Structures are given as structure tokens and as C-alpha cells.
Amino acid sequence: MGREALTCASTGNTATSVAGFCAAAGIPAYIFVPQGAPAAKVAQLLAYGGTVFAVEGGYQAAQALCQLAREKFGWYDRSDGANPINAEGKKTGALEIWEQLEGELPDYVLVSVGDGSIISGVCKGFWELTQVGLAERMPKVYGVQAEGAPAVAEAFRRFQAGEPWLPAEGPADTLADSIRVGKPQDVVKAVKYVARTGGGFVTVGDREMVAAAQALAREVGVFAEPAAAAAYAGLLKLLREEEIPSGAKVVVVITGSGLKDPHGVLQGLPEPTVIPPELAALESALAGG
Amino acid sequence: MGREALTCASTGNTATSVAGFCAAAGIPAYIFVPQGAPAAKVAQLLAYGGTVFAVEGGYQAAQALCQLAREKFGWYDRSDGANPINAEGKKTGALEIWEQLEGELPDYVLVSVGDGSIISGVCKGFWELTQVGLAERMPKVYGVQAEGAPAVAEAFRRFQAGEPWLPAEGPADTLADSIRVGKPQDVVKAVKYVARTGGGFVTVGDREMVAAAQALAREVGVFAEPAAAAAYAGLLKLLREEEIPSGAKVVVVITGSGLKDPHGVLQGLPEPTVIPPELAALESALAGG
Numbered sequence: 001m002g003r004e005a006l007t008c009a010s011t012g013n014t015a016t017s018v019a020g021f022c023a024a025a026g027i028p029a030y031i032f033v034p035q036g037a038p039a040a041k042v043a044q045l046l047a048y049g050g051t052v053f054a055v056e057g058g059y060q061a062a063q064a065l066c067q068l069a070r071e072k073f074g075w076y077d078r079s080d081g082a083n084p085i086n087a088e089g090k091k092t093g094a095l096e097i098w099e100q101l102e103g104e105l106p107d108y109v110l111v112s113v114g115d116g117s118i119i120s121g122v123c124k125g126f127w128e129l130t131q132v133g134l135a136e137r138m139p140k141v142y143g144v145q146a147e148g149a150p151a152v153a154e155a156f157r158r159f160q161a162g163e164p165w166l167p168a169e170g171p172a173d174t175l176a177d178s179i180r181v182g183k184p185q186d187v188v189k190a191v192k193y194v195a196r197t198g199g200g201f202v203t204v205g206d207r208e209m210v211a212a213a214q215a216l217a218r219e220v221g222v223f224a225e226p227a228a229a230a231a232y233a234g235l236l237k238l239l240r241e242e243e244i245p246s247g248a249k250v251v252v253v254i255t256g257s258g259l260k261d262p263h264g265v266l267q268g269l270p271e272p273t274v275i276p277p278e279l280a281a282l283e284s285a286l287a288g289g
Numbered sequence: 290m291g292r293e294a295l296t297c298a299s300t301g302n303t304a305t306s307v308a309g310f311c312a313a314a315g316i317p318a319y320i321f322v323p324q325g326a327p328a329a330k331v332a333q334l335l336a337y338g339g340t341v342f343a344v345e346g347g348y349q350a351a352q353a354l355c356q357l358a359r360e361k362f363g364w365y366d367r368s369d370g371a372n373p374i375n376a377e378g379k380k381t382g383a384l385e386i387w388e389q390l391e392g393e394l395p396d397y398v399l400v401s402v403g404d405g406s407i408i409s410g411v412c413k414g415f416w417e418l419t420q421v422g423l424a425e426r427m428p429k430v431y432g433v434q435a436e437g438a439p440a441v442a443e444a445f446r447r448f449q450a451g452e453p454w455l456p457a458e459g460p461a462d463t464l465a466d467s468i469r470v471g472k473p474q475d476v477v478k479a480v481k482y483v484a485r486t487g488g489g490f491v492t493v494g495d496r497e498m499v500a501a502a503q504a505l506a507r508e509v510g511v512f513a514e515p516a517a518a519a520a521y522a523g524l525l526k527l528l529r530e531e532e533i534p535s536g537a538k539v540v541v542v543i544t545g546s547g548l549k550d551p552h553g554v555l556q557g558l559p560e561p562t563v564i565p566p567e568l569a570a571l572e573s574a575l576a577g578g
Contacts, residue, residue: 024510035563040329042561043551049507052561053571061566068568218338221313259548262332272331272341274324277350279357282342 003076005030009066010079011059011114011177012041013256018078019050030075032062038177038261060169060183080115081185090121091128097251098129105129106139106249110231110238113143113201114179116152116190118255123193139251140199142244143190144234146174146206146227152184153201156191165191175206175264178227178256200243204233212236213258213265223258226265231255292365294319298355299368300348300403300466301330302545307367308339319364321351327466327550349458349472369404370474379410380417386540387418394418395428395538399520399527402432402490403468405441405479407544412482428540429488431533432479433523435463435495435516440473442490445480454480464495464553467516467545489532493522501525502547502554512547515554520544 008018009032022029029050033042037054045052055062063079070077077083098105105126111119122141129135145153149172158165172182184190194200204212206226213229216222224232231252238244258265275281297307298321311318318339322331326343334341344351352368359366366372387394394415400408411430418424434442438461447454461471473479483489493501495515502518505511513521520541527533547554564570 020506020510020512022510023507026508033561040548040551043555044506044512044547046558046561047503047506047512047547047551047554048510051575053574054561054563056563056565065564065566065568065571069571072568072572214336217309217333217336218312219315221309221311221337223309223333223336257548258333258336259329259546262329262336265336266332269335272322272335272343274343274345275354276345277354279354279361282354282358283361285342286340 001076003074004028005073005075006078007066007070007075008032008078009059009063011180012037012260013178014078014080015050016041016044016048019045019048022050023048030069032066032069034059034062040260040262058172059181060172063183063185079185080117086117087121087124087189090118091125093118093253094122094125094129098135101251103134105135105137106251108199108244108248108250109139109141109253110235110250111141111143111253112176112179112227112230112234112255113145113152113184113190114149114181114227115184116143116186118253119143120186120189120193122253123197126197127193138197141194141197142199142234142238143194143201144230145201145203146176146179146209146230147203148173148206149180149182150203151182152187152190153203155184155187156194156201159191159195176209176225176227176230177261178225179230202234202237204230204237208233208237210264210267214269216254217258217265222254223265224254225256225258225261227261228254228256290365292363293317294362294364295367296355296359296364297321297367298348298352300469301326301549302467303367303369304339305330305333305337308334308337311339312337319358321355321358323348323351329549329551347461348470352472352474368474369406375406376410376413376478379407380414382407382542383411383414383418387424392423394424394426395540397488397533397537397539398428398430398542399433399524399539400430400542401465401468401516401519401523401544402434402441402473402479403438403470403516404473405432405475407542408432409475409478409482411542412486415486416482427486430483430486431488431523431527432483432490433519434490434492435465435468435498435519436492437462437495438469438471439492440471441476441479442492444473444476445483445490448480448484465498465514465516465519466550467514468519491523491526493519493526497522497526499553499556503558505543506547506554511543512554513543514545514547514550516550517543517545
């Protein structure tokens with residue numbers, strides 16, 4: 001496309017991809033993150049040689065400045081909601097689910113939702129599978145948002161009720177930085193696509209996400225950041241509410257590694273036991289623990 | 290094998306695998322790490338529900354206590370050097386290189402070395418490929434160690450010189466925790482296998498590793514922890530010394546993500562620029578940067 005630099009506004013994960021691919025391609029990346037983005041995420045951006053601006057005022061402010069900058073400087077903008085090609089990448093998540101399950105799609109798919117980009121792409125992928133005859137029906141796709149940042153879930157509720165549904169800027173208060181979005185950029189696609197699958201939205205609290213992240217790690221060995229584990233917390237809630245029946249075939253999409261936000265996952269876990277290198281000390285620790 | 294629990298002593302990466310697979314398998318993991326192991330690595334162990342002991346006295350003390358514990362409690366020990374099946378897993382690294390290069394093995398392979406387990410397995414894999422007729426010759430395999438923890442490299446030098454070569458406990462002083470090993474557990478296999486490939490050993494300093502980690506991230510978009518980037522630092526050194534000719538086909542094995550030790554990779558990199566969400570501030574920052 002002849003562009004000589006990429007830009008994006010991101011809470012962290014998109015920016016990491018952009019900076020990494022720009023490094024591999026040998027072109028500059030101009031990244032706008034909210035001030036206070038997790039150190040591990042910013043570390044990667046800097047290591048990849050990205051030019052990183054920590055924007056005062058949160059994610060919306062970072063988005064707004066990114067839009068001004070792309071128009072001023074001609075940078076190619078990969079931000080969620082700003083780029084129609086985005087969904088073509090995200091939809092491959094649905095194609096991978098189809099492929100890995102050997103064409104047997106699940107009954108339900110759960111995806112954490114911030115801007116609504118991933119879930120839009122995933123729904124698009126399932127939709128296209130039905131259109132080309134590779135699947136008979138779509139899974140019901142559910143988006144999971146933070147209780148403190150529920151803009152897409154609330155827009156969906158209004159959409160289903162036949163009310164005016166496009167959101168104004170709403171609250172964005174959750175420890176899960178990857179889905180801490182007050183003004184979702186892909187809300188239109190997310191709401192309409194999820195409705196088309198027959199799915200819905202659910203919100204979960206920060207404690208539920210952390211508990212879900214710990215359960216995923218402890219029970220199945222999957223180490224997810226809290227924002228990613230929100231999808232699993234949403235499944236647990238929908239099972240409790242019997243919106244998803246026990247025994248259904250469900251895929252939970254995990255969208256970020258716990259290494260990106262280890263402090264979030266670790267809340268309330270025990271510290272390691274420090275011992276001298278002596279068997280008696282170990283036996284004592286085991287007995288006491 | 291009828292064992293009901295796993296154990297290992299590890300500087301972090303092995304322990305993470307053990308704890309994660311134990312979580313998936315639903316059996317307990319008893320992990321011995323050196324006191325001071327990086328927080329991100331310990332975070333994963335705790336999240337996976339492992340029982341973690343931070344042993345005073347460093348990695349050797351952790352190894353010694355692990356050995357006492359496995360005999361006392363009957364735990365299955367996955368530690369480097371303690372388990373002959375280990376190399377059967379590590380050798381798949383060589384098979385993957387063969388597979389991904391469609392049977393065209395490189396001229397050289399570089400691997401960071403702490404205990405010597407990974408390089409032993411990788412050499413074993415190449416050796417077996419020649420024995421079953423899938424490769425005509427092995428790549429020359431080079432091990433890369435930290436200047437401050439060079440036990441295997443020095444043993445190799447003595448081995449090649451026909452001197453008594455088995456190491457006593459040596460120094461273990463490097464920021465690269467994954468290869469901070471004073472008494473390598475797989476030194477015999479590592480030395481003999483590397484000799485069989487016609488390769489060798491090289492040591493690099495901490496600054497070279499950090500510079501290599503930053504170069505890998507910035508130039509090709511691979512974010513490695515310093516211990517893993519040591520392999521690339523070793524390549525640069527061997528190219529400078531003309532032990533590896535320019536134009537050779539080389540594979541550098543990257544054995545740990547930079548997310549596991551972001552502080553190590555970040556040394557000396559700039560901080561993000563904090564700006565208000567205004568184009569004028571951005572232009573000013575771009576002009577000043």
C-alpha cells in the first residue's frame with residue numbers, strides 16, 4: 001500500500017503485534033498507549049524499537065491523538081475500529097476453531113470484548129464458513145465484558161430491545177487493561193454480528209476474572225491475563241444462569257498471556273516458601289503447609 | 290509410571306513447564322527454584338498451583354534439595370541431568386528444525402547452554418536423523434554460555450585438549466538466570482555430543498546478551514530473554530572471529546520469551562514519552578526525539 005510507517009492506539013496487545021511486525025518488516029511504528037499501560041506490554045514495544053507515546057487521559061485520548069496523527073503524517077493506522085482489514089485477520093480465529101475441531105463447530109464460543117474487534121472478526125469467520133458451505137450453522141457467540149466497562153454489552157441490550165443503541169463514551173474501570181474501553185470502536189460490527197449468531201453478551205467483575213484466570217492456570221494449565229480469562233468467567237456465569245446448558249460444546253478464546261499482566265493473575269495467591277537447602281526444613285514446610 | 294507427583298529444580302523455564310503440565314494432568318508439582326528467581330517465572334508456577342520452594346543458596350542448593358526430596362517422597366524428578374527421558378523431549382527441537390527447513394539442515398546451530406540439557410538433546414536429534422538416513426550430515430552445533438558461568442565451555446576446552454575435563458562447581462554470575470549454572474548437570478552429554486557434531490563452545494558477556502536481545506527484537510521482531518539471546522550473541526562473536534563464515538546457513542535457537550525477564554531486555558532502552566492528547570505536543574515530541 002506504499003505506506004512507510006504504521007501507527008495504532010492500543011491498550012497493549014495490538015500495539016505489541018504492530019511493533020513486532022514493523023520490526024520484522026523494517027519500518028517505523030508509532031504507538032499510542034494509555035498512560036499507565038502494564039510495564040510488561042510497554043517493555044515489548046520499546047524492545048521492538050517502536051516509538052511509544054504514553055498519552056495522558058486514557059485509551060480514548062490515545063485513540064483521538066492517533067487519529068489526528070495518522071491524518072497529519074500519513075501513517076497507516078491499524079487501530080481497532082479504524083481499519084476494515086482488521087476483521088479479515090481476526091476472522092481467522094473462527095477458521096482455526098473450525099480447522100482444529102475438524103469441521104465440527106462448537107455450540108457456543110466465548111470471547112472477551114473491549115473494542116469489539118476480535119468478536120466481530122470471529123463472528124464474520126463463522127458466518128463466511130456457513131456461506132461457503134463448510135458449516136451448516138454458526139455457533140452462538142457470546143461477548144464477555146467487564147462490569148466496569150460494559151459499553152458493548154449495554155449497546156447490545158438496547159439493540160435487542162429496539163431502542164437507540166449507539167453508545168456515548170461510558171465508564172472504563174476494570175483491572176483488565178486489555179478490555180478497559182469506554183468508547184468501543186467496533187461496537188456496530190460487534191452488536192450486529194453477535195445478534196446474527198443468536199448469541200449475546202454478559203458482564204463479569206474483576207474478582208470473577210482473577211478467579212477465572214487462577215482456575216484456568218490451576219485446572220488446565222492455561223496461563224491467561226485477567227482480560228482473557230474474562231471469557232471463561234463469562235462461561236461460568238452463563239452456566240450458572242442456565243443460558244448455556246451443561247453438556248454443551250463450548251470454545252473459550254484466550255486472547256492474552258498471563259505473562260503480560262502477572263500481577264493481575266497473582267492477586268491473593270501464596271508467596272513461595274523460602275527455605276534453607278535442608279530436608280528437615282522441607283519436611284517442616286510441607287507439614288506446615 | 291505410577292508416580293503421583295512431579296518435582297524439579299529449575300532456574301524457571303523447566304519449572305514452568307512442569308507446573309503447567311501437572312496442572313493439566315491434575316497431579317501435584319513440587320518445584321525448587323533458587324531464591325531470587327524472576328518474579329514473572331515464579332508467578333506462573335504459583336498460578337499453576339505448584340508448591341514452590343525458594344531455596345537459599347542458589348540453583349545448586351535447589352538441585353541438591355530436590356534430589357533429597359525425590360528419594361524421601363518418591364516424586365518423579367524431571368530436573369535437568371536427573372532424567373534420561375529429558376533428552377528425548379529436547380531432541381524434538383532438532384527434528385522441528387529439519388521439518389521446518391524441509392529436510393535441508395543448516396550448516397550451524399547455536400544454543401544457549403546452562404546445564405547442557407537442551408544442546409544435548411538437539412545434538413541427539415541431529416545424530417539420529419543421520420542414523421536413520423534422513424540427513425547426510427549433522428550441523429556443527431555450538432553452545433553459548435555466559436562469561437560468568439562458563440562451566441560447560443571450559444569442560445569442552447579441556448576435553449578437546451585431552452585433559453581431565455569433568456568440572457567441579459564453578460562460578461555462576463550472570464544476569465541471565467536461565468543459564469546461571471555453576472555445576473552443570475548434563476555436562477557429559479553436552480561435551481561429547483557437541484564434539485561429535487564438530488561444533489564447539491563460546492562465551493559472551495551480559496552486555497553482549499542484552500545487546501543481542503535488543504537487536505533481535507528491533508531487527509527481526511523476536512522478543513527473547515537475555516539467556517536465550519545469548520545464542521545470537523554467540524553467533525555474532527563467532528562471525529567476528531571468523532569461526533563461522535559469512536554466508537553460512539545458521540539456525541539460532543531462542544529458548545525463552547523476553548516476557549519472562551523484561552527488565553533484563555529493557556536495560557538502557559528509552560522510556561515512553563508521556564504527552565497530553567494534543568497534536569502540538571506530539572509534533573513537539575517527534576521533533577525533539
